[in-house]
Amino acid sequence: MKRLIGFIRKEIYHIFRDYRTLIILFGIPVAQILIFGFVVTNDLRDVKIAVLDQSKDEVTTAIMDKIISSGYFVLEEELQSIDQIDPAFRTGNIKEVIIFESNFAEKLEKNGQADLKIIADASDANTGNLIANYTQGIILNYLNEMYKNIQIPYTINKYERFFYNPNLKAVYMFIPGTMALILILISTLMTSISITKEKELGTMETLLVSPLQPWHIIIGKVMPYIFLAFSNAVIILILGYFVFGVPINGSIILLLVSSILYVSLALSLGIFISTLSDSQLTAMFISMLALMLPTMVLSGFIFPIENMPKIIQWLTAIMPARWFISILKQIMIKGSGILFIWKELVILTSMTVLFIVLSIKRFKIRLE
Amino acid sequence: MSIIKVHKLFKSFGDVNALQEIDLEVNASEIFGLIGPDGAGKTTLFRILTTLLIPDSGSANVCGFDVVKDYKEIRKRVGYMAGRFSLYHDLTVQENLSFYATVFGTKVSDNYELIEDIYSHIEPFKNRRAGKLSGGMKQKLALSCALIHRPELLVLDEPTTGVDAVSRTEFWDMLQKIRKKGISIIVSTPYMDEALKCDRVGLMLDSKILSTEQPENISKHHKNLLYSVKSLANNYIFLKALREQEWCRSAWLFGQTIHLGVNKDIDEIQLKKELRGMKDFESYEKISPGIEDTFIELMGVKGPDN
Amino acid sequence: MNLEMTHNNNIIEVKNLVKKFDDFIANDNLSFEVKKGEIFGFLGANGAGKTTAIKILCGISYPTSGEIKIDGLDVYKDREKIKKRIGYMSQKFSLYDDLTIIENIRFYAGIYGMSRLEIKKRSVELLERLNLTHAKDRLISDIPLGWKQKLAFSVAVFHNPAIVFLDEPTGGVDPVTRRQFWELIYESALKGITVFVTTHYMDEAEYCDRVSIMVDGRIEALDTPELLKEKYNSIDINEVFLKLARVS
Numbered sequence A: 001m002k003r004l005i006g007f008i009r010k011e012i013y014h015i016f017r018d019y020r021t022l023i024i025l026f027g028i029p030v031a032q033i034l035i036f037g038f039v040v041t042n043d044l045r046d047v048k049i050a051v052l053d054q055s056k057d058e059v060t061t062a063i064m065d066k067i068i069s070s071g072y073f074v075l076e077e078e079l080q081s082i083d084q085i086d087p088a089f090r091t092g093n094i095k096e097v098i099i100f101e102s103n104f105a106e107k108l109e110k111n112g113q114a115d116l117k118i119i120a121d122a123s124d125a126n127t128g129n130l131i132a133n134y135t136q137g138i139i140l141n142y143l144n145e146m147y148k149n150i151q152i153p154y155t156i157n158k159y160e161r162f163f164y165n166p167n168l169k170a171v172y173m174f175i176p177g178t179m180a181l182i183l184i185l186i187s188t189l190m191t192s193i194s195i196t197k198e199k200e201l202g203t204m205e206t207l208l209v210s211p212l213q214p215w216h217i218i219i220g221k222v223m224p225y226i227f228l229a230f231s232n233a234v235i236i237l238i239l240g241y242f243v244f245g246v247p248i249n250g251s252i253i254l255l256l257v258s259s260i261l262y263v264s265l266a267l268s269l270g271i272f273i274s275t276l277s278d279s280q281l282t283a284m285f286i287s288m289l290a291l292m293l294p295t296m297v298l299s300g301f302i303f304p305i306e307n308m309p310k311i312i313q314w315l316t317a318i319m320p321a322r323w324f325i326s327i328l329k330q331i332m333i334k335g336s337g338i339l340f341i342w343k344e345l346v347i348l349t350s351m352t353v354l355f356i357v358l359s360i361k362r363f364k365i366r367l368e
Numbered sequence B: 001m002s003i004i005k006v007h008k009l010f011k012s013f014g015d016v017n018a019l020q021e022i023d024l025e026v027n028a029s030e031i032f033g034l035i036g037p038d039g040a041g042k043t044t045l046f047r048i049l050t051t052l053l054i055p056d057s058g059s060a061n062v063c064g065f066d067v068v069k070d071y072k073e074i075r076k077r078v079g080y081m082a083g084r085f086s087l088y089h090d091l092t093v094q095e096n097l098s099f100y101a102t103v104f105g106t107k108v109s110d111n112y113e114l115i116e117d118i119y120s121h122i123e124p125f126k127n128r129r130a131g132k133l134s135g136g137m138k139q140k141l142a143l144s145c146a147l148i149h150r151p152e153l154l155v156l157d158e159p160t161t162g163v164d165a166v167s168r169t170e171f172w173d174m175l176q177k178i179r180k181k182g183i184s185i186i187v188s189t190p191y192m193d194e195a196l197k198c199d200r201v202g203l204m205l206d207s208k209i210l211s212t213e214q215p216e217n218i219s220k221h222h223k224n225l226l227y228s229v230k231s232l233a234n235n236y237i238f239l240k241a242l243r244e245q246e247w248c249r250s251a252w253l254f255g256q257t258i259h260l261g262v263n264k265d266i267d268e269i270q271l272k273k274e275l276r277g278m279k280d281f282e283s284y285e286k287i288s289p290g291i292e293d294t295f296i297e298l299m300g301v302k303g304p305d306n
Numbered sequence C: 001m002n003l004e005m006t007h008n009n010n011i012i013e014v015k016n017l018v019k020k021f022d023d024f025i026a027n028d029n030l031s032f033e034v035k036k037g038e039i040f041g042f043l044g045a046n047g048a049g050k051t052t053a054i055k056i057l058c059g060i061s062y063p064t065s066g067e068i069k070i071d072g073l074d075v076y077k078d079r080e081k082i083k084k085r086i087g088y089m090s091q092k093f094s095l096y097d098d099l100t101i102i103e104n105i106r107f108y109a110g111i112y113g114m115s116r117l118e119i120k121k122r123s124v125e126l127l128e129r130l131n132l133t134h135a136k137d138r139l140i141s142d143i144p145l146g147w148k149q150k151l152a153f154s155v156a157v158f159h160n161p162a163i164v165f166l167d168e169p170t171g172g173v174d175p176v177t178r179r180q181f182w183e184l185i186y187e188s189a190l191k192g193i194t195v196f197v198t199t200h201y202m203d204e205a206e207y208c209d210r211v212s213i214m215v216d217g218r219i220e221a222l223d224t225p226e227l228l229k230e231k232y233n234s235i236d237i238n239e240v241f242l243k244l245a246r247v248s
Helices: A002-017 A019-040 A058-069 A082-091 A104-111 A125-146 A156-164 A171-201 A203-209 A214-242 A252-276 A280-298 A310-316 A320-334 A338-362 B042-049 B071-077 B093-103 B112-125 B135-147 B165-180 B192-197 B215-221 B235-244 B268-276 B291-299 C050-057 C079-085 C101-111 C116-130 C145-156 C175-190 C225-231 C237-247
Strands: A047-053 A073-078 A096-100 A116-120 B002-013 B016-027 B031-035 B057-062 B078-081 B153-156 B184-189 B200-205 B208-213 B226-231 B248-254 B257-262 B281-287 C010-021 C024-035 C039-044 C065-070 C086-089 C163-167 C194-198 C210-215 C218-223
Touching: A002 A019, A002 A214, A002 B093, A019 A171, A019 A214, A047 A058, A047 A082, A058 A073, A058 A096, A058 A104, A058 A125, A082 A096, A096 A125, A116 A125, A171 A203, A171 A214, A171 A252, A171 A280, A171 A320, A203 B078, A214 A252, A214 A338, A252 A280, A252 A320, A252 A338, A280 A310, A320 A338, B002 B042, B002 B184, B016 B042, B016 B184, B016 B200, B016 B208, B031 B042, B031 B165, B031 B192, B042 B057, B042 B184, B071 B078, B078 B135, B093 B112, B093 B135, B112 B135, B112 B165, B135 B153, B135 B165, B165 B184, B165 B192, B165 C237, B192 B215, B192 B291, B200 B215, B200 B291, B208 B215, B215 B291, B226 B235, B235 B248, B235 B257, B235 C175, B248 B291, B248 C175, B257 B291, B268 B281, B291 C175, C010 C050, C010 C194, C024 C050, C024 C194, C024 C218, C039 C050, C039 C175, C039 C237, C050 C065, C050 C163, C050 C194, C079 C086, C086 C145, C101 C116, C101 C145, C116 C145, C145 C163, C145 C175, C175 C194, C210 C225, C210 C237, C218 C225, C218 C237, C225 C237
Parallel strands: A047 A073, A047 A096, B031 B184, B031 B200, B078 B153, B153 B184, C039 C194, C039 C210, C086 C163, C163 C194
Antiparallel strands: A096 A116, B002 B016, B002 B057, B200 B208, B226 B257, B226 B281, B248 B257, C010 C024, C010 C065, C210 C218
């Protein structure tokens, strides 16, 4: 035990002596969150739209008012006939046309159903999708408030999303995603570099010749960095809460415990990476390149997992970030308790144990 | 009692033979020097002795334990100073020392008496980061760290490379004192002159140990007559002229003189005549070969490009 | 010998060189000359200020004060011209490990603006002289240390500099390779290249025409090895060095 404490003390010296790295470790997450939060969000703003209102009754007017007043859309043109739609897309900056059928309010009243078409410019598929979704969301919201007893022909799925994120703010999706991404990259980097550095410097040689056991070295490397990575997580949460207004509806303790678990997992992964590489450069490449893209693409951060082919869906199961994002959304946005995330917690814990065990097994007690 | 016993040790990395049939015995409480150039296999041998590498075949015993089976026992008993002084540059002198002490499960105060002599040189700088120390001070700190757990055997891999002559001399004085405290030492060096400070030396070349001797006996391997020759003008031009001669066995620069080995069929009178006939010849003197002469003789080369 | 130079036989002239880092004085008022074609040994303990001085002489770093001329050129004004007239080899060799021998030669010759034809001709000569023609396509990482040192030196003098600076060029090789290296140095000196060399091997100091010994940023002694031994009543330069450096 004394050996382990001595080792941890040494690691803490390393961390605080290297203030440049410390600044990078804390500066980059903050910068990333701010960039993602403010710039890269898919939030719509002032999207130019046109309307072809063949009914012009109180319901369609009210719906249009709601859409325009949301701040996402600006009404650019009022069209008179179907023929004008195509030219409007071609010449103008119009991204979407909303078409109300004639006698909209009447049909809605009588049949509980009325036709409304949304035509979006899909030359940028993501934006097109988003515009259509936003519009649907606003209309649904309106109908929901106005006619509580009317059957609405939309899927529950959309209903749910809409419910937990009433303003449909993309930043709610981005904060958990970015947090998962940044924490895993930074944490793996920390431990993998710290071990390979000792290999490069030649100090690992002396540690090997000493009576230190592999687990001394591995646990000794993980422990101090948990504190560091956890502070990082807290900073991101604070930024999300105060700067972007992402709610924390669930238990803060549960949220923090999950974060500690997630960073421990990432740190153990970093240790595992260091058993595969002999130089800081290789460790860095594996930690950054091999993790970044899969985490972004496969964690549900950018692309919804439900929409992926089955095989890819299976693949997402091995992405630690997927489970952490799920936990974050559950706790922060839905306010769920441990009953709803126990599966994720179990998975993250097993992954952590797996990487630690693999690292200890793979850890070379000799130089070859 | 021997502290190191190596029998028919082989080790290769891919196609490269690093060690070939190494036999070696080092007695307890002696300073054993392993002399040889870079790439001769010294570091590989040391890494096997310190349990960092596993030999391909053959056996090695350190402190009575097998380097493969009982590696944990050996790791408790050996102090190792790697070629690059494995110190943490961002830790202070004192922090480095106490870290290595805890790693070996001891405290600095427990064995302070053992390192006091060495550590007192660097103690005034104990709060300085190790990275900011000069080469000589780094070397002393690394030695203190390797000694802090009072090992039975000290393994020093080229501890004096890149260190200035003053620090080198001090370093060897310290090794003598450590040895007197009952710690055996095996040390490698590319400096031939350091061989004289060892109790016994092994000459290592091309992954083999050529011979193991007391330093004063090494020169008996030099079987030929040796002369120190001086030239009136440029030594290099005279050296090249010497190598042209049929009776020249070897000719090498040694400071301001040339060491000339001659073939057995020429006697001194004849040599004198021959030398006097050469342009710019100044004087010659018969000498007994030193360790460096012997090493060159054992390498079996006459001049460049062999 | 070059005609312009006949009025002045010194290739390096240093007057009152001072280099300070904050309040630490690395070079304390150095004054010395190196003659053309001379092999000049620049000795000193670790941290005595040798590397600092060499960097200034090579034009990599500015002095705090003092007057320094290399081949008649001022280190303040003619940095770029100086760089063309000097060669430099450090203990780290500055050869590219992942390039072959011949590729390294071509690369360095190219840096100094030699013509393609000249490079071709001279590299064949060089390989033959070093006896490396058979190995010219081997990677630097695969050749023995001794070859690397000889090659690094040959590359450093490939563009026929007026002076070559060697910073601890002979670490860790066997006595034969070390001597072969010194023979290369002698050969270059015969061609008129001035050699400025640092080393920790005191026996090598005796190969030099003149030797300076630096202690704590100052030059404590400068003379031929013979006269130094006489003056300090020592059997070899090692003893001279110990007497001078240990006093401090």
